[in-house]
Amino acid sequence: MRSFCIVVQRGHEDLYDALRQAFRSRPGFHVIVDRRTMRGAPRLRPFRDRRASSDQWGTAHFVIAETLEPFES
DSSP states (O other), rough: OOOEEEEEEEEOOOHHHHHHHTTTSSEEEEEEEEEOTTTSOOEEEEEOOOTOSOOOOOOSSSSEESSSSSOOO
């Protein structure tokens, strides 16, 4: 079964809450907040975090990813 993951940009908690409410009864849809650190932001760890994000969101505040594998939140 296909799964969809809706990733909301950090700092948009109101959008996250609205999407989470809208998709809560739809199986296969998962709404999450992007937890990656932004490049250029102060780091808490002394080593490079491979999960760092560049600012490629453009004007979008969320993205939708599709997978054929089940998504585990």
